Structures are given as structure tokens and as C-alpha cells.
Amino acid sequence: MALPCSRCAPTHLTKGSYTVSDDPRSSDRLSALIGQLARLDTEAATTERGDLDLQSTVELVRLMNAEDQRVPAAVAERAADIARAVDGITECFRRGGRLIYIGAGTAGRIGVLDASECPPTFGTDPSMVIGLIAGGERAVRSAVENAEDDRDAAGVSLCELGLTERDTVVGISASGRTPYVIGGLEYARGIGALTVAIASNSDSAIGAVAEIPIEIVTGPEFISGSTRLKSGTTQKLVVNMLTTLSMIRLGKTYRGVMVDLVATNEKLHARSIRTVAELTGVGVDEADAALRAADGSVKLALLMTITGAEASRARDALAAADGILREAIASLS
The missing domain is CATH 1.10.8.1080 (Helicase, Ruva Protein; domain 3)
Structure with a gap:
């Protein structure tokens, strides 16, 4: 990976996208990762609904809709955290700063989507709200394998954007453990930017790094591990609030x-x-x-x-x- 400036230098020695001790082929690392995932609500499986493939289509619609209804209530429970983030983002905007989303997969696409909708909705300059996704532009439409595991990539991109202490970086990760997001938030904190984390699990790794953690737990997904479902819906609701409410505060x-x-x-x-x-x-x-x-x-x-x-x-x-x-x-x- 070419580093554009000394500020972008990774904070640890790397072998590809991982530290040497974090080689994904290591049995110890895989065992640790399996144990870590087992503790996440977003990875949990639930059998209370029975075998979905044996249900009628209308019953599937009702079951999935019932799960989705958990999201607004869970978001409401974190109103104070979201409000704190909105006020912080607004203050950064008033100082001439930007809002920059970072995420991988569905989370990254949601950040890119929210950023792209701000100029036509609020008349903002395209540079005011930016979405970065692991794997770059290609990842918006197609999966880029292993991009989320590159802990240095987001920091490099933030450096190339000229991140300053006036900016806000919002890391989005359903699991709350995405290396790409963790590394980006660590870089942003080192610069002095405001950092916000949106996760679907409590006590998340990204929440521990960010100044303002927004951890919204909605329980196991309708299909186990498919975090584009309730977790993705939660992320969309929260980013809608972050930009819409900060724009209201700015007089839009x-x-x-x-x-x-x-x-x-x-x-x-x-x-x-x-x-x-x-x-x-x-x-x-x-x-x-x-x-x-x-x-x-x-x-x-x-x-x-x-x-x-x-x-x-x-x-x-x-x-x-x-x-x-x-x-x-x-x-x-």
C-alpha cells in the first residue's frame, strides 16, 4: 500500500492487511474470532420462529415485519447519545468541518448513501458530508473480499482527505469490531477529530474507541448473521437523524x-x-x-x-x- 504522507503511516508493522500475529490462517486467531462472534447479538441464531422455509409467504412477511418493529423502539432508547452526536456534528460544521462516514459492506453503503443525498436535499457542497467504504468505490456495488480487515486503509483515506480537528468521523459497524472502522476511528482520534460509533452490539470495540458511542441492540437478525436487515435499518435511521437534525440546527x-x-x-x-x-x-x-x-x-x-x-x-x-x-x-x- 502506498502511503501518501508520513501522517498516514500505520501504527503497527503489517504483513498484508494484518499484523504478523493476526495472520487469519492462524488456528489460535480463528478460535478467538469464533468465540468473539459467538458473544455478539447480531451473530446469534434464534429457533423460536421455527423453520422459515416451511412457513407460508404471508406468515414470513408478518414474522419479518414483527422483527423490524423492534428497531424504532431500540433507537429511541439511545436518543440522548444521538442528540449528543448531532450537537457535536453541528458544532464541527459551524467551524467549517466535515462529516465523514466510514464503514464496510452494508454499513459502508449506508454511509455513502446518506452522504450522497445531502447535496440535493439540503443544498450542501458535496465535500461537506463524505462516505468512505472499505474497498473503495467498487465496493458500493460489489463485495470486495477482505477489505474490511485492513485496519490501516481508512486512516490512509482520511489522511488523503486532509482530516483535521474540525471534522467528525462516524464509524458504522453492525458487529462493532470491523478492523477498517476501528483503525479509522483511532486515526481520527489521534488527529483530534470528533469520533462517533454506530454499532448493533453493546460494549463494542468501535464504541470503546469513539468519543460518542451509539450502541443500539435489536437482538438476533431475522436470518442469522444477515446484518443488512435490522442492523442496516437501524444504521439508516441513525444516519438520517445525524444529518437531518444537524441541518435543522444549521438553519436549513x-x-x-x-x-x-x-x-x-x-x-x-x-x-x-x-x-x-x-x-x-x-x-x-x-x-x-x-x-x-x-x-x-x-x-x-x-x-x-x-x-x-x-x-x-x-x-x-x-x-x-x-x-x-x-x-x-x-x-x-
Whole structure:
């Protein structure tokens, strides 16, 4: 592996992706790993549902749905941890920092998905929220064998991104023991970045490394070991909260509506007109005219329409209010 700078140097001598003592072919290592997996809720098997292949399809639907219903309640139990992470991420954003997800397999794809949806949803720069997955871009669509076992890879990628103490790194791992994620979180802590861990097992290895552990236990999966199921659903709910709620804190919404939006296609233009009209009470034509005067910015069009300010004055007021529409309205009223 080529290391782009001295900061990326691994913290231990390696033989391939493992330390010499961690050779995966070692019987001692395999025995230890089997024992470790046996203690994880996400790897446990349950026989209470009987043989699934003998159930009717409608019964399978009911059984799987019943398992999925455990997820929201389990997430709710960790509301305080999630809120702490949201506040930390928001503060990093305000200092000019970024949110960077790291994960492998399903967990990595969920981070990549959430990052990719932030620009069209909240009008953010693509560099503000980033998703890194073990094995790189190819792993988003196809499994890359053994990529998750490379403890140094995430640190190298974070180094290449120029990670600083202003950034947040969120490690996602259902098992909570993925070497790729552990190594990335260790690197991030060494830099001084805020670190958050999302795991589906208690007392997880990534939770021990991160400053803010979010450990949400939902029990054995519907199909034993298939952590793209309840664990994946849990991860999706949590990352939705981390970005959506931090964006609310940054003023990306107004009265429960996304307003940091710039129309880049026909659908978004129609949505923008509707948003301005509904939030201000003006007609469609007036809303469209306001958007044109605001160069397509919904937030600026709203401020101009609500306060009667011209574009330049409204733009200055928004800048002075750090982009928070409610505060800008108050300053011009």
C-alpha cells in the first residue's frame, strides 16, 4: 500500500492487511474470532420462529415485519447519545468541518448513501458530508473480499482527505469490531477529530474507541448473521437523524420545510415555487418572480417576500444570521 504522507503511516508493522500475529490462517486467531462472534447479538441464531422455509409467504412477511418493529423502539432508547452526536456534528460544521462516514459492506453503503443525498436535499457542497467504504468505490456495488480487515486503509483515506480537528468521523459497524472502522476511528482520534460509533452490539470495540458511542441492540437478525436487515435499518435511521437534525440546527429548514434549496431541474423548480407560495401566502406567479429575483434560492426568496427587502439587503441579512432564516427575518422586521 502506498502511503501518501508520513501522517498516514500505520501504527503497527503489517504483513498484508494484518499484523504478523493476526495472520487469519492462524488456528489460535480463528478460535478467538469464533468465540468473539459467538458473544455478539447480531451473530446469534434464534429457533423460536421455527423453520422459515416451511412457513407460508404471508406468515414470513408478518414474522419479518414483527422483527423490524423492534428497531424504532431500540433507537429511541439511545436518543440522548444521538442528540449528543448531532450537537457535536453541528458544532464541527459551524467551524467549517466535515462529516465523514466510514464503514464496510452494508454499513459502508449506508454511509455513502446518506452522504450522497445531502447535496440535493439540503443544498450542501458535496465535500461537506463524505462516505468512505472499505474497498473503495467498487465496493458500493460489489463485495470486495477482505477489505474490511485492513485496519490501516481508512486512516490512509482520511489522511488523503486532509482530516483535521474540525471534522467528525462516524464509524458504522453492525458487529462493532470491523478492523477498517476501528483503525479509522483511532486515526481520527489521534488527529483530534470528533469520533462517533454506530454499532448493533453493546460494549463494542468501535464504541470503546469513539468519543460518542451509539450502541443500539435489536437482538438476533431475522436470518442469522444477515446484518443488512435490522442492523442496516437501524444504521439508516441513525444516519438520517445525524444529518437531518444537524441541518435543522444549521438553519436549513424553516417551519418544518427544506428551504436551503436551489432549483436545478423542473421538479425542483416547481417544488421551490410551491414552497415560497405556501410559506408566505402569495400566489404562484409572485412566488416565481421572487425566486427569479433571488437567482433560484428558496431561502432568499422567502426572506425577500416576507420582509419586502430587496435581494442585496436580504442576502446581507442572511449572511449576518449565518444562514438562519428565522433570525434574518427578525433582523429585517
